[in-house]
C-alpha cells in the first residue's frame with residue numbers, strides 16, 4: 001500500500017521566522033520567543049571546526065551549557081567594523097617565493113610554498129589552521145556573523161575549449177583566501193578576499209554540505225532559525241549546490257537526510273516536521289505545493305515588528321524522508337526553469353524550501369512528555385536564488401532577468417545597509433520593502449536566524465567581473481550582524497502540543513469505551529472506535545521519535561555517502577518501499593515462471609535420446625524429407641499455374657490476331673476512303689472549273705443566239721431563201737446572208753457544233769414565228785438550256801474490291817457537258 005500523502009495545512013506563515021498554522025487563531029500562532037527564552041545559548045564552535053568539515057554539528061549548542069542567552073561577540077565594535085579583506089602580510093611567504101600550481105586539469109590554481117610553510121610552521125601544524133587561529137580575533141563570532149563560503153565551479157565544456165586557465169587561485173597558506181590568478185601578461189590584480197570557506201572546483205556536494213550547511217541544519221534541529229542560501233551569477237552552480245543530481249545530491253537532500261538522522265540520534269525528543277516550498281517569480285509568490293497549481297500568495301505584516309506573514313502557504317506535515325523528497329520533486333517540477341544563453345536549465349525564479357521543526361522532550365524515548373514543558377519551534381530555509389544575468393537573446397528571459405536583477409540589487413542594497421548598521425554607521429532606512437525577496441528575507445536578515453551563504457562563481461576569466469561582484473556582495477554579508485536565538489516557548493497551541501493533547505484525549509476515550517462498552521457515547525461524540533483509532537494512528541505517525549523512524553530512513557539519510565550507493569550508482573535508491581516491494585513481487589513471479597520453464601525443459605531433455613550423433617542423423621533425415629516435400633510441393637504448385645497461363649495466353653493471342661485483322665481491314669478502308677476523298681475533291685475542283693467554263697460558254701451561246709435572233713428578222717426576205725423550214729435558220733458558218741455580227745467560228749467549245757447552234761436557232765425562229773416575243777423566247781430558250789444542263793447524267797463511279805468502299809472513276813477530261 002502506498003504511504004499516505006502527508007497532510008497539508010494551509011497557513012498564514014512567516015517565512016524564515018516563526019511558523020504559523022492557519023487552523024489556529026493568529027494571535028496564538030506566533031511563538032513568543034522573546035518572552036519565553038528558556039534554554040541559554042552557548043557559544044558556537046564553528047571556527048574551531050573549520051578544517052574538520054566532517055565533524056559533527058558545529059553550531060549546535062552544548063546541552064546544559066550555562067552560557068548567556070545571547071552571545072555577544074568577543075570583539076570590540078571597532079573590530080567588527082574592520083573590513084574583512086585581510087591580507088596576512090608578514091605571515092605568508094613573500095610573493096616572489098610563491099609559484100602557481102595548477103589544480104586538477106589546470107582548471108584551478110593554488111599557490112604553494114612548502115619551504116615557507118615549513119619555515120613558518122615548524123610544529124607541522126596545517127598552515128591554514130595557524131591562520132585560522134590568527135584570523136579568529138578579526139572575525140565575528142559565528143553566531144553573530146553570516147557564514148560565507150565561496151564555491152568555484154569546474155570549467156564547463158565551452159570554457160575548457162576557450163581557455164583552461166582559472167581566473168582564481170587559493171594560496172596554500174590560506175585556504176580561506178581567494179584571489180585573482182596572474183593574467184596572460186603576467187600582471188595580477190592584487191585584490192584578495194577572505195571568507196569562511198573556499199570550496200575549489202574539485203569539492204563535491206557532500207563536502208560543501210559538511211562545511212557550509214550541516215551546522216545550520218543541526219542548529220535548526222536545536223531550535224534556531226536557520227537560513228542557507230546560494231548566491232551567484234547565472235550558471236555558476238547554485239542549483240547544483242543546493243539541489244544537485246541523483247548521484248550527487250545537493251544541500252537540500254543531504255539536509256533532509258541529516259534531519260532524520262538527527263531525530264534518530266535524539267531519543268529524548270519528539271519532533272514534528274512541516275515542509276513548504278515556494279517560488280518568487282516576476283515578483284509573484286507562488287505556492288509550489290498547493291493542490292491548486294500556480295497559486296499566488298500574498299504577504300502581510302506580522303504582529304511583531306519586522307515579522308512577515310505569507311498568507312495561505314501550504315505546509316505539509318511529513319513523516320518520512322521519502323515524503324519530503326516527493327514534495328521536493330513536486331516543487332521542482334513546478335518551478336520555472338528555462339534555457340538561457342548561458343544555462344540550459346536556468347532557474348527563472350528564487351525558490352525557498354522550508355521546514356518548520358517543532359520538538360519537545362520525552363521521557364526515555366517514550367511518548368511520555370518530559371519534565372521540560374517547552375516546545376522548540378524553528379525554521380530551516382534553503383533558498384536557491386535566481387542568478388544575476390546580462391541581456392539575453394530571448395524577450396521572455398529578459399523580462400524575467402529584469403525582475404531577477406532588480407530583486408538581487410535590492411538584496412545587495414539591504415545587505416550593504418545592514419553592514420553599515422553593524423559598523424555603527426547611521427542608517428535611516430533599510431529598503432526591505434523594495435522587493436518581495438527582501439521582504440521575505442527581512443526576519444532573517446534583521447538578525448533572527450543563523451545564516452550561511454554559498455556564493456558560487458565561475459572559474460572563467462570571461463566572467464571575472466560578475467565573480468568580483470559576487471565576492472563584494474559576499475564581503476558585505478560578512479559584515480551583517482545576526483542575533484539568532486533559540487525559539488523555545490511554552491505554547492499550548494504549538495502544533496506538536498495540540499497533537500499530543502489530541503492523542504491523549506483519543507487514548508482516554510478509547511480506554512473508556514473499552515472499559516464501558518455499553519455506555520452511551522460521551523465526549524467522543526458520534527465517532528466510531530475505528531475512526532478514533534485511525535486518527536490516533538495518524539497523529540502518532542506525524543510525531544517522530546528515534547524509535548518511530550525506521551533504520552531504513554536513517555540509512556537513506558546517508559544515501560549520498562553510503563557505500564551501497566557508490567557501489568551501485570545505477571540503482572534508484574529513492575524508490576519507495578512500496579514500489580520496491582511491488583517490483584520485488586513482480587520479479588519473484590518472473591523467477592518462479594522461469595523456474596517452471598527450466599523444469600519443463602529439463603523434463604523434455606530427459607526423454608530425448610542422449611546420443612547426439614543419432615539425433616543428428618535423425619534431424620538430417622527430417623531435413624531431407626522436408627526438402628523433398630518442399631520440392632514436390634513446388635512442382636505441383638507450379639503445374640496448374642502454367643496451364644492456366646497458357647490458356648490465357650492462347651485466348652488473348654486469338655483475340656489479338658482477330659483485332660489485328662480488323663485493324664488491318666479498317667486501315668485499308670480508311671486509306672481508300674482517304675484516297676477517294678482526295679479523288680472526289682480533285683474531281684470537284686475539275687467540275688467547278690468546267691461549270692465555270694460551261695457557264696461562260698452558255699453566256700456566249702446566249703449572246704450568239706440573241707444576236708442571231710435579232711439579225712433574223714422574219715420580215716427580211718433575204719433570210720427566206722425557200723419555203724423550207726430550213727430557210728428559217730440563220731446562216732451559220734458563213735453564207736451570203738449571214739449576219740456579219742455573228743461569228744461563224746465555232747468558239748463555244750468543241751461540243752457546241754454548228755449543227756447544234758443551227759438547231760437552236762431554228763427552234764428559236766420557229767417559236768418567234770408562232771408569236772412568241774423575243775424576250776419570252778429568250779427565257780424559254782434559257783429554261784431549255786438550263787434543263788438540258790441540269791439533267792443528271794449517268795453515274796460515273798464504280799465500286800472496287802470492297803463493296804462498302806466506292807472508288808470513283810476519274811472524270812474523263814473529254815467528257816464535256818455539252
Ligand SMILES: Nc1ncnc2c1ncn2[C@@H]1O[C@H](COP(=O)(O)OP(=O)(O)OP(=O)(O)O)[C@@H](O)[C@H]1O
Nearest residue numbers: 153154234235236237238239240343346347386387
Ligand atoms: N560544482 C559543480 N560541479 C559540476 N558541475 C557543476 C558544478 N556547478 C555547476 N555545475 C554545472 O553547471 C551547470 C550550471 O549550474 P546550475 O544550473 O547549478 O547554475 P545556477 O547558478 O543555478 O544557474 P541559474 O542561476 O541560471 O539557475 C549545470 O549543468 C551544473 O551541473
